[in-house]
Amino acid sequence: MSDTAKKRRRGRLTVPRKEIAWYPTIEPDACNSCCSCYDFCPKGVFASGEVEGLRRRPKMEVTQPYNCIVLCTACEKVCAAGAISFPKREDFERYVEYYE
Structure with a gap:
């Protein structure tokens, strides 16, 4: 299968989303409070946390974990500080069924 064909594949979940613990x-x-994850994520997974001490910008938090698209790791790549991580992808591939 060509790379173009792989990108066009669509997937559907095999169980309800709330049963899949895939989120950042x-x-x-x-976290350096740059908000790049917040600005990037179209699903609203991230939000600013509480302001602590003398910090002007609060750290980011995962506030809507089940809005995250299963197997998506794009926000991990946009985080310049390397503060975002995900569980092992292999443990979650069984929850997505692909079709064309």
Whole structure:
């Protein structure tokens, strides 16, 4: 299958989304409050956390984890601080069924 054909494939979940624990986690000590994850994510997974101490910009938090698209890791790549991580992809591939 060509790369173009792979990109056109669509998937559907095999179980309800609330049963799939696929979502990002943010390492608070690594987050630099740049908001790139918030600006990038079209699903509204991220939001600003509470302002702590003298920090002007709050750290980002995952506030809508089940809005995250299963197997998507794009926000991990846009995080310049490397603060975003996901569980192992292989453990979740069984939840997506692909069709054309």
